[in-house]
Amino acid sequence: MSDTFPAPTLAEGRFADRHIGVSSADDRRTMLDALGYRDLEELIDAAVPAGIRSAQRLDLPAALGEEEVLAELRGYAARNIVKTQMIGQGFSATHTPPVIRRNVLENPAWYTAYTPYQPEISQGRLEALLNFQTMVADLTALPVANASMLDESSAAAEAVLLMRRANRGAAPTAKTVLDADLFPQTVAVIRGRAEALGFEVEVADLSRGLPEGDVSGIVLQQPGNSGRVADQTAIIAEARDRGALVTVVADLLALTLIVPPGEQGADVAVGSTQRFGVPLFFGGPHAAYLAVRQGLERALPGRLVGVSKDARGVPAYRLALQTREQHIRREKATSNICTAQALLAVTASMYAVYHGPEGLRRIAERTHAHARTIAASLTDAGVEIVHESFFDTVWARVPGRADEVISAAADAGVNLRRVDADTVGISTDETTTDEIVAAVAEALGVPVLRTDPEDGIGTYGAQSDALLSSALVRTSDYLTHPTFRTIRSETQMLRYLRRLSDRDLALDRTMIPLGSCTMKLNSTAEMEPISWPEFAGIHPYAPADQTVGWRELIAELERRLVEITGYAGVSLQPNAGSQGEYAGLLAIRRYHLDRGDAQRDVCLIPASAHGTNAASAVLAGMRVTVVANTETGEIDPDDLAAKIAEHRDALAAIMITYPSTYGVYDADVREVCEKVHAAGGQVYIDGANMNALVGLARPGRFGGDVSHLNLHKTFAIPHGGGGPGVGPVAVAEHLLPYLPGDPQGPSADAGAGGAPETAGVPVAATRFGSAGVLPISYAYIAMMGADGLTRATETALLSANYIAARLRDHFPVLFSGNRGLVAHECILDLRELTAASGVTAEDVAKRLIDFGFHAPTLAFPVAGTLMVEPTESEDLGEIERFIEAMIAIRGEIDEIVAGRFALEDSPLRNAPHPAAAVVSDEWSAPYSREQAAFPLARLRVDKYFPPVARIDSAFGDRNLVCACPPLDPEVLGLSDPTDTELASGAVATEAFGE
Template sequence: MSQNTPSLRELEHHDAFIARHIGPNDAEIAHMLHTVGHDSLEAMTDAIVPAKIKSAAALALPAAMSEVDALAKIRAIAGKNKVFRSFIGQGYYGTHTPNVILRNILENPAWYTAYTPYQAEISQGRMEALINFQTMCADLTGMEIANASLLDEATAAAEAMTLAKRSAKAKGNTIVVSGDAHPQTIEVMRTRAEPLGLTVKLANSAEEWDAAIAADDYFAALIQYPASSGWLLDWSDDVAKIHAKGALAIFASDLLALTLLKSPGEMGADIVIGNTQRFGVPFGFGGPHAAFMACRDAYKRSMPGRLIGVSIDAEGNKAYRLTLQTREQHIRREKATSNICTAQVLLAVMASMYAVYHGPEGLVRIASRVARLTAILKAGLQQLGFTVTHHDTAFDTISLKTGERTDAIAARAVTLGANLRKAWGEYLCISLDETTTRADIELLWRIFGGDDAKLPSIDALDTSAPSLIPQALRRTSAFLTHPVFNTHHSEHELLRYLRALADKDLAMDRTMIPLGSCTMKLNATAEMIPVTWPEFANIHPFAPAAQTQGYQELIAGLEAQLVEITGYDAVSLQPNSGAQGEYAGLLAIRAYHQSRDEGHRDICLIPESAHGTNPASANLCGMKVVVTKCDANGNVDLEDIRVQAEKHSANLAAIMLTYPSTHGVFEEDVVAICDIVHQHGGQVYTDGANMNALVGVAKPGKWGSDVSHLNLHKTFCIPHGGGGPGVGPCAVRSHLAEFLPRALGNDGARTQGTGNGAMVSAATFGSASILPISWMYITLMGTSGLRKATQVALLNANYIAKRLAAHYPTLYTGRNGLVAHECILDLRPLKDATGISAEDVAKRLIDFGFHAPTLSFPVAGTLMVEPTESESQYELDRFIDAMIQIRDEIRAVEEGKLDRDDNPLRNAPHTAFAVSASEWTHAYPRELAAFPLPSLKLQKYWPPVARVDNVYGDKNIMCACIPVDAYKEEAEA
């Protein structure tokens, strides 16, 4: 073989994926390095990253793997899961995802690579889908308003509890909870209540319930409707008693059941929460699923999470926008009443489209089939000699007191390929769902009756078995009457509707999304493929461990990968958002101090530059926030930290740092900060939002940090999904490991998981079904690929900062005048000179086909840009060209060549309607408005609406589907 002939190992090219993930090729990297002033990635890294924190050795991970080999490996892991028929219920039910929704939403990058709809003009499609979701939830619950999703049913219940505490007239500190609520909901509510000084009082019998709501010490009561074990009741009289005490009534409800049942709103409910999982979203071993909260209109300004509202644009047309409490955490910080920073948009879109596709009649048909099968099942079990307890009412779940036979029957079910729910030691619960068939009913009868039993006749029982829904509880009120739920029932119509909505939006399938802090990087197709495999999608979160060996292997493998990457000792994958990861980490610190009889430690130091969720999470953990200063260069003020740590030494619990800082720099003093805090008895929390600048280069767990959350939807390639799902694992050093979140069994009993701490999410492993994405990313990249990705992320950010330096100053830089993985462009001087604001620049970028960078965070009047390693030099230059052209337009305003008030920036974005109108009244040409660069004539994104009026939207609150008459009025006008 000649010297120039490549070897077989080289030709096998196992590391080919690295070049597919990293945007710039080697020639482009060399060119950009020259622009930045370095001759290699290693030299640039040394110039940026402080020597004190750099890792001395490479990551101890396997080498990169090809896509084919990685998919084969994870296919083998998935094959170790066993998909049984699930009758467990407990808030999770089988469902059929319509294939048109599976292919065109869940598997469609136009939907899953979109960002949170903070920029209204390029988010109209997904916001319309979310308005549908809000309308669906409000209609079915009988409430006046609903939000655009929460993380899961249990955390939604916890949020409802704190909303009720803020809103109720009653001043007690107790919430009464029905003992027949889902066990995971009770656990998460207990977690949230304890640091806030609240008490969860369980009422495990009718007598205990009656006594509890007759007392004067509670501010709210939570009712599971239908109950976790299945029974139904009209709660109207109880709600009246609760209201008489000045307390609020919270219902945890099932939307499919509410298509047949009297709504909570009709019973007087104040707040209704639940999960939309059974509207077409698979089990996924617990998530992700879109929870919801609906409430009375009076509470809308206090409702947690996101809310889509209707406003008008500059042309007078109706337009959607995030309304009211859009980013409460970043505005109110430690005074925030919730740390919720993300939602479950992708899953909410799926659930809303499930309702759009089936319509009210289709949903009633599905629910009626479930209810009919439940009645037949119960009658057949009675024929077989079993007594069904908990009254003669049910929608989809029945309970049987099986006493000492409980374990044997449950085990027999497993041998026949089915799972039942064990409850209260001597009961078995059976839940049916959309996927239940006649064969399943006969299987259940065989499980209980034995092999020799003569099975009842389904058809005979269908004619004789009475309905289990009492006449007084049957729904008579209308729901889903808007045309959107009564139009798109053929696949062709839904397909076109979904395409029309996607075409209105900008996602990563069209353009770079240069948002600082949120790391919008490639979500590779190979990483996404395993998510929809049945072996991952169709596993109930409380399935027996013997059936989840594949998940256990995958989770253990991902935990080990993250431990190696971060330098910590243990990881919990339970938190299903970054904010939940923060919360879990601070709860671990709190529990650690309590274990050492130092529960008085409650002071949390947080630099003024921190993410807003940091102080919000600290507040929810019962900590007192002390804000520390930053210096003129954007670094945390070491001396102020020293002063505050000494001042609060006796009560110092923790410091929360973001590293690299929110200002986009590697601070030199992070090791010294850790030492100061430890000297005064505190723990160091490092926010992992910017981990994309550290992987393979430095490990927080090795430089002195005690705990971090990680954003798998940022650094580790889980897509943002239009604002969720996300995963926020909590990583800790060994002394905190025992305080990580615990697990919960399918009988509601606490079991040993990663730790013994409090549950923060409904499912033990949170949003488990999307964990394969991050496992695949790490496996495909390997040790060298992960390090190179970090280095190119640093390079891309510095390349943008350098290229734009003559046009926009970078507000903060670190050592050697370089930034980390993001840069903050300072536009404040331009506003002083021209009146042009950072918001005007953000809106003008839409005319160039770009999503805006992060606007006015962490510094008002600035744009924070994070290009990520996935963007090629071509895309970076396209963005740079747009920013330079915009600077030229601002310069034209400065020079009087463009009018100060009537110019392309102040009027951006420009719609196709505006530039094609018969009359053009602006003081600049149409071509400048529509095609400011020649390249846009080849490919142009047209925003569906002009600039949206934020003030109008907040003054005129409308958060449901726009009435058809409104469009007619506009057309006539």
Template sequence: MSQPSLRELEQHDAFVGRHIGPNDAEIATMLAAVGHDSLEALTDAIVPALIRSGTNAAAAPLALPESLTEEEALARLRAIASKNQAFRNFIGQGYYGTHTPKVILRNILENPAWYTAYTPYQAEISQGRMEALINFQTMCADLTGMEIANASLLDEATAVAEAMTLARRSARSKSNTFLVAGDTHPQTLEVLRTRAEPLGLAVEVARSTDAFHQKLAAGDYFGVLVQYPASSGWIADWSADAEAVHGHQALFVFATDLLALTLLKPPGEMGADIVVGSSQRFGVPLGFGGPHAAFMACRDAYKRSMPGRLIGVSVDADGNPAYRLTLQTREQHIRREKATSNICTAQVLLAVMASMYAVYHGPEGLARIASRVARLTAILAAGLRRLGHATVHASAFDTLCIEPGDAGPAILARAREARINLRVRGNGSICISLDETTTRADVETLWSVFAADGAALPSVDALDAQAPSLIPDALRRTGPFLQHPVFNTHHSEHELLRYMRALADKDLAMDRTMIPLGSCTMKLNATAEMIPVTWPEFADIHPLAPAEQTEGYRQLIAELEAMLAECTGYDAVSLQPNSGAQGEYAGLLAIRAWHRSRGEGHRDICLIPESAHGTNPASAQMCGMKVVVTKCDASGNVDVEDIRRAAEKHSAHLAAIMMTYPSTHGVFEEDVVEICEIVHAHGGQVYTDGANMNALVGVAKPGKWGSDVSHLNLHKTFCIPHGGGGPGVGPCAVKSHLAPFLPRAGIPGGDQDDRTSRGGMVSAAAYGSASILPISWMYVTLMGATGLRKATQVALLNANYVSKRLAPHYATLYTGRNGLVAHECILDLRPLEKATGISAEDVAKRLIDFGFHAPTLSFPVPGTLMVEPTESESLHELDRFIDAMIQIRQEIAAVEDGRLDREDNPLRHAPHTALQVSGSEWTHAYPRELAAFPLPSLKLQKYWPPVSRVDNVHGDKNVFCACIPVDAYRERTA
């Protein structure tokens, strides 16, 4: 026996084999099952040759280094991170230092039970995270003084933009102007302008108080926005202004700060209609700008129009309270081109963190933190006055504004020397924002920065006894908040730890089971990829920090952009979009801007196949485009001739086509190059939705076969975890001619980088959810060029293996060339429902009894299940899922032949709770063992759903979206 070489021995540490579920022997077994002898042969049989090879070089090998080990990759990334400098930040402008309680850091942010969960569309297995989101909604509604709040939005600036469009469709005013009080965060104004222009809305900014009141009195607006507290710190009672706004049949929008609202009069008591803001300072790190959970609270009258997700309370089959997504939860899929928002991703993981921060501290603890910040701010202001620096405003919560005059340069130089960041506004004034992390020593250091040479510094203790509060009595909060028991019970670490564990135990996430959701790509989120997210070199950087302090981030971002450009074949990438829907929006805005730059701004027709993701038509509508739907043929392919007819008909006005590749039907379109040629011949651009990029990386490049722009879902293909429904990252990749129209990289009020761009900002931070970009950088670095290609090939293999093994039991609705599917397969249950009454939803619920999250239900075709196993699932796990599906098919057969009752059977009553099967009474015609343990393996490891089937109709008819009443809470926890 020959001795192995050193190179062979070194392979024990290779990451590729840890990410890809099946080993080489299992891959060979599966290849035999699908009738191919190698991954290369299977790839050739599935992927059209025209995009794999030829003059367009669509499938040229990836020009990326080969894989590194986990230790090598972490060491390299640590070296990059060390180039960041974490100064003490007093910049504010919507981003503040905060202490993440370590029990939340370890047991939420770093816990795969929370970060690998999927969006809670399947209520019965999502009760834990939905309870956490109900807590978030209650927290936001309570603090703002509003009637209802949603389960989070992407960031504060986009939340304001969503509030603007909600106001436009809800207000009776016929104006198209949105009036903004000028002392609003600059990034908010930028995102507002980006969102308003394609919709034909005007954003009018009143730069002074007098100008604001003049415009307010004139009444030409449908909505009005104020920042409370203002960006430069002052606070005011807006009650009288609210009356004026309502008198003109318009809506009043507040952008606010949740920590400040523990002390300040809530907007709801001032006449607010919509209130938005960020929950970032409730324990979520700065992270160079994101991800952070924004919120929207509003009057009850607007709940059916409110964008984003909304968690409601319904009942299960036994009458017990149960949570579910309610009302407009997937507006973009239901209303498509008539949708008013394309929001698909929320910021669930961050909303959960913020809600747990409030649970942990409770109302008294939050008020104490806020009071300490406010007290330090008053003391700082008093000391600055003694040093000869009067504050511009008499009122404040946490932010002071100083006009330094000629002393400004010297002050800023001393600040840099003391490793302190201050905010310099466009008018030369300096803002200082304090936060939870500010100490007495910080205040003394700030005094030293502002003091003239030789000046004696004030005393914190002395001024504490003398400095007046900067919050006027009339603006102090008088009513209670967060009175529900959940916010007044878990203040010790033991109690919070057990509460979070109890919630996690109710849910199914990737740490327990395969989640075979088609189009959602639930794959391994490796621990080594996650570790750098919480490094202080990444977590503690303010998005407006000067460029010299963020060299590490800029290197990471530049390298990741280059990696993504190489994987896609495009020339430029923007990482600003902080969700897939935002990436779609950015790509269409780039197309729109390019047409306008050529004098063809009249081009506004967007062709979208009927199989497209629901966000596609919604995004087009938001860009001011008109959607023309094109047909699919009987095989699930887009109808090329129908596209040709539509392109010819609308040739003079054709702006773009949006198509998903491989298609949403799970097949590779044979004619994708021809489609690109047709659209280009009629002056349009090709947008390829990158949601299914997991079937392409290393195999084919859309930028090389004729596509002009794609968004990518880093929370799908590139391993950023779904986090229970967010965070997401949706970078936009384009060919060179569209590059100038990508979202602007610099944040107003911050340090501009050297890029030139004519695109507008689509998210609040220049690089969106920057703090989770290390995950995707690590994934590409760990996999290398060869590993990425193999991952794609195994994703194709796994999908075809599932389809092949289930073929005797369930028909795969669509197949491509050689009878094969792409990375996902659609199982057609419609014939079974017609024969037995058992629906795809019944099968989805029955899978819970087997410990599985269901495949994607009834999308893109009603009555079907779309399965995407990904490359990360082992042969064992695939077979476990297949065995469950075969057992379910046998139960359906028992309904067909009468062995199981058509109504009283385990499918119609699934899922079954432990309480049901262990109760003293059992009224069903089928045995308890069949209900609970349909396969013997379940006796060894069993997931018990906390509730039985949830009543969706009851939830929509009886909308209740806050913590369940105290009496019910006590009954449940007794």
């Protein structure tokens, strides 16, 4: 290693040099001179403790170029077999409208955005998520829905925990009852949560009534696992009479036709929105939903978009009730949902916008009509169907012939579900055609009834005395907001998506210097393969011989992550960093239980740890004890020793974020690990900051027993506005048996790459979680190669230290390690400036918007600070632009201190400045419009104006509105409220702003 990087291969030169922003020797020399180091090797040796450094170079295949990796991925894709997917079980084939696929899923304006914690620069994606919430609330007939969950099964588990929290009248020993007609993967995930937290779960046939005993909540499914559609009013009423709350796992498409959970008396509804235009993706990422009745909104897990107003009184969107978030509440949090599925929620919401209520109903009616034709054909031929009331799924009794039927259907290009040796499941969807129905009938050995599947569409209830009770036919309206009723042409849709994306700041416009979030380049070559049908069109429960390519890719990615981390094995099932934490802690817990150490339930967490750790520990059934840090940011050795001594017999684990969220490497991390091991505990090293370790150190080699990674941070999967994420969990040899198990239960075939089945608790609905985005990280690692990955880490450290050095005289750097160096991020301390001027870190964050920047991480991990992470992708020019902005802001703070401006009249407190404010006839500020909008000359070119001024968060929480607000044509100056220009709440905001 030296300042002159090793000569790259042709392939590496084609990609790594493009990925790494500071790639020229001149730029590196400029930065190293500012830091006072001869070369990069000397800087790294000083910054990274020698005790953790890896002696060996990463043993990875030679770096590939973009075309080479795409060819390799084509090879994997070709080994998958794409058939018509009629397996169902919560996953359906769907048509993603091309205008949505190209302009949302494949558009960096959407997929490179960060979670909308800075709402003024997130109005576009916030509106899209508000559309999602409105869609879910309308279809479920429950008034409040959140902005998405990770998947259906984990959402159902979160609903169970919500019911237990909210049902204060239930006895502590009250059980949760699951209907026997739930999907098996959902039952498995709920059981895992219950076992960790120590409450009873019973599975019962609720069509026969509630079992005996105290019940805190019940979970039903509509339609059920068997396809049955039932009137659940009676069992819901019985549960309410017994003091229980009720959750219904509901299919949103079915709810366009059948009575929704809210109208049947349910308290909570959960489910997946996958069939609303989101590809199968071999199991994910898919946006789940969770909706609740009035009174439960403050217990709602996940994120919630609300409507508030800005400083000028203009309606504006923001995340509401953020104090519920786990990183704020830590061990008091009620959920460990961190990454949602924002990008997929946006896709699903736009699917509803594009089709509208009439279009969704037509799709549902067509789907049901094809299922009805299959059922009628079977019945006419004497084949028994299990239920006569269904929506899209028919179970056929074929005694002893299930395997034969499955095989015949597969030969005809169709995958059916093998329920058991005597039963076959057939699920229709919007892609089902007459030809597919005929192929299914032939596989079952029956003639297809030659009825027109369009017959009777629109009279679903009237025709179905034998199929569906009239009590189940939906009569209430839904999706009444103009958002869902005015956009029908592709031109309208294209412009709507463009208007929303133009309101946002994402990585395609600017550096996003968020500490601990690693907003790096997501290259187009990495993103391209995920839309290929051979990857996107595979059902997660498809037969193993049809998913060879997927399994080979996953196995190879697992092997490379094992090499990078130094552990013995890895599971890719967790579909968020929070889920990876949870899975790792469950592995530790199961390990202790199997050794007879059930009393080991204390988890030590340093104050410098990642904010989600404590919530994950609690939800894994552990008690949290905080370990202090020293003034310089390291783990306090005396407090650690005292806490170990106090809890020695009960010590389960310590969770160390490394480098810490304070932005420093703890030099004594090996000693910390050894002390915990000596006391019988396990060491969890949070991999959220793996961006500062790859190629330099392996957590599995310097003391870790388990780590989770964030593929959406270190390994290039984009954040997508708050999801998708992937949080693989990597473990040492002794924890391999406790990696997350298959939610479908032990299967005959071995795991990916021949790995043995594991006995661990499943944390997601599918074995490989959000598999659909794994080609991104595979391509990133393949194109970077060992040297490219190491260079990326080194450059991240160089860039962070350069920013710290350039800004230290303007904003003190709170923590640093050896020789005043930081890791890949630094914390700028504004507390003394706040005391002197009144200017807060939030004021600085908002003022950065006027300079065209997303703010650094605000008030985490220390209140009154900003945490900055440039990543390796940013070039020196962009880094200098950020430094220039921060220095200019310091100058404005000095003007307040000098008395030139009162704080309330300053550009900082009034930031950000939307165009409407700057061009208004009324301008009373003591500073000029030019200073407001163009504080630097370079901003005169390509200036970003936020669509709203600073948003009043408290107003939004006091006046909680979480669905699309009604439009007032008089206020908007429009005569017709159905005018196509009223396509959305955002158009309303735009008009109000004018």
